[in-house]
Amino acid sequence: MTTVALDLLGGDGAPGVVADAIARMAESGELAGTADPSGDPIDLIVVGPAATASTLLADRGVSQVSVRIVDAGRGASMSAHPLSTLRDHDDVTVSVAAGLVAGGLADAWVSVGHTGAAVAAAVLGLGRVPGMSRPALAVVVPALSGPVVLVDAGAAPDATPDILRQFALAGWAYARALGVEDPGIGLLTIGSEAGKGDRLRRSTHDLLSESLPGSGVRYAGAVEGHDVATGDRAQVIVTDGFTGNVLLKGIEGAVRWSAHRMGAAYGDMEPARGVVRQTATSEFAGGMLLGVNGVTVVGHGAGTPDEICACVRLAARASRMELVPSVQAALAKVSRS
Amino acid sequence: MTTVALDLLGGDGAPGVVADAIARMAESGELAGTADPSGDPIDLIVVGPAATASTLLADRGVSQVSVRIVDAGRGASMSAHPLSTLRDHDDVTVSVAAGLVAGGLADAWVSVGHTGAAVAAAVLGLGRVPGMSRPALAVVVPALSGPVVLVDAGAAPDATPDILRQFALAGWAYARALGVEDPGIGLLTIGSEAGKGDRLRRSTHDLLSESLPGSGVRYAGAVEGHDVATGDRAQVIVTDGFTGNVLLKGIEGAVRWSAHRMGAAYGDMEPARGVVRQTATSEFAGGMLLGVNGVTVVGHGAGTPDEICACVRLAARASRMELVPSVQAALAKVSRS
Numbered sequence A, B: 001m002t003t004v005a006l007d008l009l010g011g012d013g014a015p016g017v018v019a020d021a022i023a024r025m026a027e028s029g030e031l032a033g034t035a036d037p038s039g040d041p042i043d044l045i046v047v048g049p050a051a052t053a054s055t056l057l058a059d060r061g062v063s064q065v066s067v068r069i070v071d072a073g074r075g076a077s078m079s080a081h082p083l084s085t086l087r088d089h090d091d092v093t094v095s096v097a098a099g100l101v102a103g104g105l106a107d108a109w110v111s112v113g114h115t116g117a118a119v120a121a122a123v124l125g126l127g128r129v130p131g132m133s134r135p136a137l138a139v140v141v142p143a144l145s146g147p148v149v150l151v152d153a154g155a156a157p158d159a160t161p162d163i164l165r166q167f168a169l170a171g172w173a174y175a176r177a178l179g180v181e182d183p184g185i186g187l188l189t190i191g192s193e194a195g196k197g198d199r200l201r202r203s204t205h206d207l208l209s210e211s212l213p214g215s216g217v218r219y220a221g222a223v224e225g226h227d228v229a230t231g232d233r234a235q236v237i238v239t240d241g242f243t244g245n246v247l248l249k250g251i252e253g254a255v256r257w258s259a260h261r262m263g264a265a266y267g268d269m270e271p272a273r274g275v276v277r278q279t280a281t282s283e284f285a286g287g288m289l290l291g292v293n294g295v296t297v298v299g300h301g302a303g304t305p306d307e308i309c310a311c312v313r314l315a316a317r318a319s320r321m322e323l324v325p326s327v328q329a330a331l332a333k334v335s336r337s
Helices: A016-027 A050-059 A082-088 A093-102 A115-126 A161-177 A199-211 A241-266 A270-280 A305-320 A323-333 B016-027 B050-059 B082-088 B093-102 B115-126 B161-177 B199-211 B241-266 B270-280 B305-320 B323-333
Strands: A002-007 A042-048 A067-071 A108-111 A136-143 A146-151 A184-188 A218-223 A236-238 A286-290 A295-299 B002-007 B042-048 B067-071 B108-111 B136-143 B146-151 B184-188 B218-223 B236-238 B286-290 B295-299
Touching: A002 A016, A002 A093, A002 A305, A016 A042, A016 A050, A016 A305, A042 A050, A042 A093, A042 A305, A050 A067, A067 A093, A082 A115, A093 A108, A093 A115, A093 A295, A108 A115, A108 A305, A115 A286, A115 A295, A136 A161, A136 A241, A146 A161, A146 A241, A161 A184, A161 A199, A161 A236, A161 A286, A161 A323, A184 A199, A184 A241, A199 A218, A241 A270, A241 B241, A241 B270, A270 A305, A270 B241, A286 A305, A295 A305, B002 B016, B002 B093, B002 B305, B016 B042, B016 B050, B016 B305, B042 B050, B042 B093, B042 B305, B050 B067, B067 B093, B082 B115, B093 B108, B093 B115, B093 B295, B108 B115, B108 B305, B115 B286, B115 B295, B136 B161, B136 B241, B146 B161, B146 B241, B161 B184, B161 B199, B161 B236, B161 B286, B161 B323, B184 B199, B184 B241, B199 B218, B241 B270, B270 B305, B286 B305, B286 B323, B295 B305
Parallel strands: A002 A042, A002 A108, A042 A067, A108 A295, A146 A236, A184 A218, A184 A236, B002 B042, B002 B108, B042 B067, B108 B295, B146 B236, B184 B218, B184 B236
Antiparallel strands: A136 A146, A136 A286, A286 A295, B136 B146, B136 B286, B286 B295
16 A cells, blocks of 8 residues: 655645545545555545645545545645745645655655745655755656656756756656656757757767766657657657746647647537546646655646546555666666766 | 749758749749739749759749749758858858848748758848847747747757847747737746746846836736747747747647547547648748848748748748838847846
């Protein structure tokens, strides 16, 4: 059984939308403690104000036995300065949830709140994996030829070649844990010819070309923006958090654009909308924070109940597949330059 | 009548694919000199090896009177080092085509070849607009709420706040020329809260907030990747050429992904593919190079004949709407900081 701590106060629609997600998981028998749990149930800990949590869950018919509540009164997302809130208070839900993982009381934690606050809480509460200067948010894109891990999707906006090298190794470990046999690392740039791209990419290309051979990690070379959706050229696509976040949101916007235009072309919006919904609740839903010593999933602030359920499932899956030791091992493979 | 010079040797399928495009325009009566030209015909000059051009056009039944040929034997795209080819030879098609515009013999020119070579030929042959440190490639995205100008889409990978300010003004002029009444400038970043983004975006936000008020150019603030496809928050979206190119290609890939997945959901691929084709041959087809003293359109290297036709139409339209003087006027509005 896998124990997942869930931040009740993270997300634009929190706490109601998070309570809705919990009710769905309880109904579907995914949670331990429900009358008829499924094969591999999740032991869920809700982290939030206890009275609010009890009321919201009771309103939704979730029995007290199916989830445990850990009291924490302060949401980071709702504060104007989430990082100072985190420093100044010990009852912030993201810190308490990360602390449960650090203390061995939970295997993984999830927040759909403020990304910066969740990343800071993970770094402060869990610590970084040796060799990882900054954690990275990895998102799995369901590309046409299979899953593609895009890393970083927004945790570290300003990167260096060495940081991108770390992201490549951590992303490689994540892809392997997800079942991709021999993931190729692609460096996101513009134009696939050598020497193209900005200064950061040219230096990173040289570093990856020199440091990866012999490590068992395959460098597939330069890839472009469209390769994220096709997945033909690499299964791990590495970039800085600024570019990765812009690209990921651009792709999401383009898929919604397509649903609108293509739905109109067929004269029936519903099947196109179904593709959008199904994609949003696949592994695509949650960002996996790589490089901290504990499984941390950060979801969309605007996540729906189904998307929050997908984040909790992803967190449980990452814990079962021993993601953190895999990332540690990958970073130890290539010594720092 | 508008005269457009077209590079015969640009593009992955050149010269055949360019000749195919010319044949389509001749058939549809868009070209001056055809038997029954349409209302506002384009006077087309083909720039390439004269013998090859004559043969290819004759093979496709294009009469000699409907297009003129200017002899130039060397393609920049096919060379391993296009920029040194450009420096060392005076018979490179992109240089000759830009030179026709510089000399007043053409109103605009088009190449679907190597972007770097086309940009260099434009800068060398036409010169930069005063106040513009580097030209920028602007692409019109047919967003849900109307056209959105994305600038820069790949001409200048490494930018500074002042360069992004120049791109904003040039993009604003382009949007106005396209008929957008009061285009808002959006700065592409991650998270819409102030203070988010990387170092470049934080400095650029400050510069735009200080320099644009009072100029008549409206700064709409920070936007995110998905805003390019919706167009709700800004009609001109400004970014560096690295991010812009990655985003644009990411969007293209996501639209193809959507056509595949949504087509499958409907059990009929054709209407979804029609949306992709129609988008590729809209204004979306060609990048408009802003900040040089002559209308320059750079298309996709992998462009189809229909996409090349769309680039020629876009070039003629930009000349008719007096794009270059509009960009010059916009850059003169805000003095350099």
